[in-house]
Amino acid sequence: MKQYSLIDLESFKAVVEAGSYHLAAERLNTSSATVSRRINSLELALGVRLINRTTRNLSMTEAGEQYLEDVNIILSDIESSEEKLREGKSEIKGELRISAPLSYGIKCLSPILSDFLKEYPDISINLQLEDRQTDLQAEGIDIGIRIASEIKDSTIVATAIGSIEFAMVASPDYINNNGNPKNNKQSEGHSFLGYTLDKPNIDTNDNIINPMNQNRFVANNGESLRDAAINGLGIVGLPEFIIDKELASGKLVRVFEEHKLEPATLYIIRLSRRYTPNKVRTMIDFLKENLGDN
Template structure:
């Protein structure tokens, strides 16, 4: 028994007063309406209606059931209407997970511009460099940086992410500028602990091994700290250009071995479902695409470094 359909049939009979008009309103037959009401009475174990040839009358139990059932259906209709509106117009709370350094440097303006375009959307952005479980932790979308691996999640590439190896002019004057990967064995390394290890980052692995062997490395899970340490002359680091680009363009850092620049990674918007995607999520992902430019604005002062998109 479809309890919602049966309940709606009963309420319509009471509102219209006769089975025929209730059937006409629900675009069905009087026989089916009568069957629904009988099923409901059998299910509840009480008589809800006293029937005559001309009109139906509520019993005491029927009157109580009618009041509660009417409220339940009104609430259900209201809820479905609100959900339908959310699909048509972006609204509600959008929960975003984003990498710390990227978000603090480049996300605020985008969020403000997005909210101006979609004022009915509230934003809750949580910063974390670990890969969150967006389903378990209740996020609508996560921004991730890397070489995206196969996943049950859906991803949209937002921008390329260059990785540049750099050090301060003072450090290079004191320790020498590497001219080949073999020269990296003699240098201090500022190591980002979440850096992916794959074949495109073999330079990173060489520096990591050299730093570990000679106890001349600094390790952190935050790229901003490592860039500041590099500016202070602490060593060589490999960081995304969205963190290092401004300091490279200003001359506070120099790019090392640009011909060995790793393959670019990507900034991705990751979400759980492609079908029945809430408008707030769909609008946010569409808004992000192209927002940072092509190439991204943080790379436009780096013409002297090798660019490989």
């Protein structure tokens, strides 16, 4: 049987991720011809076609899709083994890349990271705050923070560490002009504010509180929605960590108080690997202690 090498597997993975031989070659710091030769060598060794190639695009065959799953596991295990050898048993050092939702990262995560850095002076942190679902593997993220009802992804390990409470709120001016709805039967005629591509807020009994077709203003950021609510544009359902100060000051007040909104779950996520570096394990323990429900 013809043999193939680790670089052949890396080339296959790079072509799939980049979508072209040219971009894969740039990523691997080699030529397109070399990448093509490596893919051909791999296909010849396996006896199957992995990639359909035309002059305009590339697509994986069914065999290629199945094989990619195995390649990802193989390369991940090799990387983990190398990390383990480099790291040693007790060293906690290097860069940690962490992703989190923008609002939560600013309000809850960033303030505690300085304590971690003081305790571990050989660690550096690259914090990515964005309101989107990051691809841990493609973006090289070690640890992610997610707020979700559930996570269905076989490529990651998700650990629930707490819950995020939500509340439906509006400004006093909005209520004075439009009334204070107590339950979802009184939602007719009200203006709502919502997250981009979001689901409607539901209570613990699965009752819909804010119909999506009544959204007057939609944004992909909680602070923007909070400010719109303060300015009287409508009713919004937000995590309480975004609106706690405004509730305390009276700038926002609770509505739909006959309903308790379904809380979301706070997750720590990481790539599914057999070996987890010490720096990642240490940060996960720190986050559990400082962000988790006690």
